[in-house]
Amino acid sequence: MSEKHSILGGKVHVYKRPGSPVWQCSTYLAGKNRRVSTKESSLSKAKEVAEDWYLELRGKNNRGEIKDEPTFKQAAEQFEREYNVMTDGQRNQQYVNDHYARLRNHLNPFFGSKGISEVTTGLVQEYRIHRMGNTASGKSPSRSTMHHEIITLRHVLKTAHRHGWIDTVPDVSAPYRGNTKVTHRAWFSHDEYKSLYEATRKNAREAKGKPWHHAAEQLHDKILFMANTGLRPDEANGLQYRDVEIVEDDATGETILEIEVRGKRGVGYCKSTTGAVRPFERMVKRNQPEPTDRLFPADHKKKFNQILDQLKLKFDREGNRRTLYSLRHSYICFRLLEGADIYQIAKNCRTSVEMIEKHYAVHLKNSLDAAAINVRKSR
Numbered sequence: 001m002s003e004k005h006s007i008l009g010g011k012v013h014v015y016k017r018p019g020s021p022v023w024q025c026s027t028y029l030a031g032k033n034r035r036v037s038t039k040e041s042s043l044s045k046a047k048e049v050a051e052d053w054y055l056e057l058r059g060k061n062n063r064g065e066i067k068d069e070p071t072f073k074q075a076a077e078q079f080e081r082e083y084n085v086m087t088d089g090q091r092n093q094q095y096v097n098d099h100y101a102r103l104r105n106h107l108n109p110f111f112g113s114k115g116i117s118e119v120t121t122g123l124v125q126e127y128r129i130h131r132m133g134n135t136a137s138g139k140s141p142s143r144s145t146m147h148h149e150i151i152t153l154r155h156v157l158k159t160a161h162r163h164g165w166i167d168t169v170p171d172v173s174a175p176y177r178g179n180t181k182v183t184h185r186a187w188f189s190h191d192e193y194k195s196l197y198e199a200t201r202k203n204a205r206e207a208k209g210k211p212w213h214h215a216a217e218q219l220h221d222k223i224l225f226m227a228n229t230g231l232r233p234d235e236a237n238g239l240q241y242r243d244v245e246i247v248e249d250d251a252t253g254e255t256i257l258e259i260e261v262r263g264k265r266g267v268g269y270c271k272s273t274t275g276a277v278r279p280f281e282r283m284v285k286r287n288q289p290e291p292t293d294r295l296f297p298a299d300h301k302k303k304f305n306q307i308l309d310q311l312k313l314k315f316d317r318e319g320n321r322r323t324l325y326s327l328r329h330s331y332i333c334f335r336l337l338e339g340a341d342i343y344q345i346a347k348n349c350r351t352s353v354e355m356i357e358k359h360y361a362v363h364l365k366n367s368l369d370a371a372a373i374n375v376r377k378s379r
Contacts, residue, residue, distance in 0.1 A: 025050035186320035228276035230331035242291035
């Protein structure tokens with residue numbers, strides 16, 4: 001039988017579980033039995049910890065801080081338990097981990113102790129103000145960062161709603177915002193892309209015999225590979241040699257790459273243009289890889305940005321910043337300019353027709369049919 005002591009007139013009990021060296025304490029407060037470990041093996045110290053714990057708990061209850069309903073933190077924990085299992089591998093693990101990181105770093109510190117019903121539209125707006133005005137770096141989070149945090153918040157609220165902890169999910173959309181301008185994604189025109197790969201080829205040639213020669217060659221091949229496959233940077237960085245196969249395409253009779261892509265939307269497939277084959281063959285010859293080795297173990301961002309700065313290509317004419325992601329945008333635009341079917345491009349790039357029409361096709365003059373526009377009635 002476990003050893004047990006009472007303190008504070010029987011309001012708090014200090015006891016040991018069989019086989020445990022540390023003391024536990026418990027009390028009944030606000031309609032619930034509450035218990036916690038004192039983490040002390042000394043009875044006298046355990047009683048002191050238990051007394052402090054009870055007095056703090058009673059103070060919270062008097063101030064109305066103890067909730068009978070689940071807290072936001074409990075709803076967040078329930079979401080974490082469910083999300084990875086319910087998506088069943090349909091989401092990239094990094095995408096899942098990003099949700100958990102937002103909860104840990106930002107959402108739980110602000111909402112965690114609140115009852116789930118207290119997370120109202122007004123409190124969410126207070127959270128936005130809090131995030132925009134309290135940053136360690138002095139720089140406000142980007143619109144995209146805030147957008148993803150609100151997505152994670154909405155997931156938690158929907159979890160609470162499914163379990164019947166709240167009647168409705170509050171509106172968490174940003175107020176006071178008009179329709180945002182649809183801007184095209186920064187990409188390289190054919191001439192700009194040619195300048196880029198000629199510069200990286202020159203950089204690799206000039207690095208011959210130097211310690212960074214291998215990295216320079218890898219960067220050059222990465223640019224050619226990405227611009228001819230349309231992979232996202234995170235997809236390219238996670239790609240292993242066993243995911244890529246050189247094949248003869250039955251439909252075109254050309255030699256291309258068939259790629260098994262693991263990205264933010266799970267596993268998808270991609271067929272490259274012929275321009276991706278030679279860079280891949282060079283990487284195989286250069287690296288003598290094992291099947292599980294990654295094609296691009298380094299991200300090459302620093303050198304890539306240096307070359308863009310040298311070429312004055314870091315920004316497009318609208319001021320949009322170019323990154324490695326711009327090579328994916330260039331691939332999509334090149335295919336559209338060549339007259340490729342937009343549905344097939346969307347499938348090959350693991351995105352939607354809507355996204356391509358919104359961010360790419362609307363900005364390309366070749367997508368407009370002059371014969372259909374310049375119609376004249378016969379007189």
